[in-house]
Amino acid sequence: MTQATLWILIAISTSIAFFLLFYILKLWRKVKQLEAAKAEIENKQTKSLNDFKLEAGESIKVIAQCMIDEQVDLSEGSIRIKVLLDHIAPELHENSTFSIFSKMYAATEHMPTHEARKQADKELIRKLDKERHILEKENKTDILNAAKALLQNGI
Numbered sequence: 001m002t003q004a005t006l007w008i009l010i011a012i013s014t015s016i017a018f019f020l021l022f023y024i025l026k027l028w029r030k031v032k033q034l035e036a037a038k039a040e041i042e043n044k045q046t047k048s049l050n051d052f053k054l055e056a057g058e059s060i061k062v063i064a065q066c067m068i069d070e071q072v073d074l075s076e077g078s079i080r081i082k083v084l085l086d087h088i089a090p091e092l093h094e095n096s097t098f099s100i101f102s103k104m105y106a107a108t109e110h111m112p113t114h115e116a117r118k119q120a121d122k123e124l125i126r127k128l129d130k131e132r133h134i135l136e137k138e139n140k141t142d143i144l145n146a147a148k149a150l151l152q153n154g155i
Contacts, residue, residue, distance in 0.1 A: 052087070052088075053087075053088045056084045056087060056088045056155075057088060057154070057155040059080075059084055060081055060084050060085070060088075060150055060155055061150065061151060061154075061155075063077050063080050063081055063084075063147075064077070064081065064147035064148070064150045064151050065147075065151060067143065067144065067147045068144060068147050068148065068151075073132075073136065074104070074136040074139070074140060074143045074144075075104055075108050075132050075135060075136050077143075077147070078100065078101045078104035078105065078143055079101075079104065079105050079108060081101050081147075081150070082101040082102055082104070082105040083105075085098070085101065085155075088155060089155055092155075097145065097146050097149050098146050098149070098150070100139055100142040100143050100146050101143075101146060103139070104135065104139060104143065107135050108132060108135065111128045111131075111132065112125075112128075
């Protein structure tokens with residue numbers, strides 16, 4: 001092999017090495033950009049989740065206070081609180097104080113709401129309302145105690 005051939009091979013090898021180095025650096029920058037974008041998305045998701053939990057917690061407090069002040073039906077308030085707790089603190093359903101919300105939800109979930117209620121037979125609605133009022137009366141103390149506990153303990 002001649003000296004000229006060796007220099008050509010060295011030049012080609014060096015060129016390939018520089019090309020690969022440039023390519024590796026380019027990929028490394030792209031990985032860093034993707035990691036930064038991923039971190040930003042995770043931060044936004046965490047902030048959104050925290051904001052949702054804060055808003056849901058405030059909604060629970062408002063609903064609980066409205067139940068205590070008799071501004072909302074106990075069954076409706078219980079259903080709303082149960083659904084919000086599902087999202088932010090489902091472990092509270094296992095707590096004996098707060099299980100009343102799940103109990104009320106289960107006892108009323110067969111009842112039509114919104115448009116279905118408007119379309120339902122009036123006699124059926126009267127019967128279901130009577131059933132709901134009996135449930136509210138039987139569980140009033142437990143519901144109000146749970147609402148007060150939510151206000152006192154926070155979420």
